[in-house]
Amino acid sequence: MYNIYGKIIGTGHCVPDNPVPNKYFETILETDDEWIRTRTGIESRYFSTGQNTSGLGTKAAEYALKDAGIEAEELDMIVFATISPDAFMPSTACIVQKNIGAVNAFAFDITAACSGFVYALTAANQFIKTGQVKTVLVLGGEVLSKALDFTDRSTAVLFGDGAGAAILQKSNEPGIIQTYLGSKADEKNCLFLKALPLENPFIEEKDTKKGIIMDGREVFKFSTRIIGEALDKALEGTGYTYDDVKMIIPHQANSRLIEYATEKKNIPKEKFYLNIDQYSNTSGGTIPIALNEVRQKKLVISGDLILLVGFGAGLTWGSLLIRL
Ligand code: COA
Numbered sequence: 001m002y003n004i005y006g007k008i009i010g011t012g013h014c015v016p017d018n019p020v021p022n023k024y025f026e027t028i029l030e031t032d033d034e035w036i037r038t039r040t041g042i043e044s045r046y047f048s049t050g051q052n053t054s055g056l057g058t059k060a061a062e063y064a065l066k067d068a069g070i071e072a073e074e075l076d077m078i079v080f081a082t083i084s085p086d087a088f089m090p091s092t093a094c095i096v097q098k099n100i101g102a103v104n105a106f107a108f109d110i111t112a113a114c115s116g117f118v119y120a121l122t123a124a125n126q127f128i129k130t131g132q133v134k135t136v137l138v139l140g141g142e143v144l145s146k147a148l149d150f151t152d153r154s155t156a157v158l159f160g161d162g163a164g165a166a167i168l169q170k171s172n173e174p175g176i177i178q179t180y181l182g183s184k185a186d187e188k189n190c191l192f193l194k195a196l197p198l199e200n201p202f203i204e205e206k207d208t209k210k211g212i213i214m215d216g217r218e219v220f221k222f223s224t225r226i227i228g229e230a231l232d233k234a235l236e237g238t239g240y241t242y243d244d245v246k247m248i249i250p251h252q253a254n255s256r257l258i259e260y261a262t263e264k265k266n267i268p269k270e271k272f273y274l275n276i277d278q279y280s281n282t283s284g285g286t287i288p289i290a291l292n293e294v295r296q297k298k299l300v301i302s303g304d305l306i307l308l309v310g311f312g313a314g315l316t317w318g319s320l321l322i323r324l
Pocket of ligand 1: 030031032035036039040114153154155157214215216217219220223253254257281311312313
């Protein structure tokens, strides 16, 4: 068991073909490009014109399978991290399974908000280490535009749509070296997205509020603290230091937040990969999209050490140290 690792052998991502620059929000809200750009680092995002989360996930999965050079029939397991599933049932993972023809896999979704992909990759790695499966499709992605309140400037400008995928395969060569997960009840409900409203013939008061509810300052405080803590945990006891790590892929929530956290930890800024300018916050999608980009751009190559760190609603957080 100790010489078995989950190793990333392929990645892919997909966003809708409808980029929406900050300027769009100037036409519907009291906001401007300058405010959004300077507070968050976001310049644009993609909004669906018809694709649901499974559609983006299916494309990302097809690209990842191609990159890995394997067929869908070789998958034993599919796990999809999302907070914007197509449906409560079936799972989005099962819909992707049908779309790609992964007839030998079992499939399920994971809900851990912006930490979702980190949770899903960790779960997949555990299934591999116990010997139950050999090859796993791990997805993270959202169509958050369907959940946004387009009258609320404090949240509508922050989120976008997109999905990413990674294929994790059993290997005797180091792959995922260390994982760390955490969660803590969000006592103040500082990040909240309602599912179905509580409604039936016996309930008098109707709850009609839509959208993401967020206390930006509270989330900012939590995130800047937890990023450093989680990164330290992924390295703890491994003998590796930040100097050994080629690249850190953080959940893309806000570039200012990442900068603040890195300054606190004294880690060179260049080690952090940021693409929030193009995609905004796609929750479960940010880390696998970024992971695919750094591989495609050859910013990392086989053998490099990378760190992933996620944090978000729950509150949840987590990190992984990975040898590519
Ligand atoms: N355009 C213009 N003004 C806006 C705005 C927008 N899109 N959104 C909010 N404002 C206003 C507020 O109404 C407030 O106005 P007021 O002072 O008149 O009340 C002012 O800007 C300052 O709001 P505040 O919330 O203090 O701004 P901030 O500097 O904390 O920045 C965030 C707001 C959301 C960018 C910041 O808190 C943040 O990034 N938090 C973390 C969010 C996050 O990462 N969430 C996902 C985690 S997974």
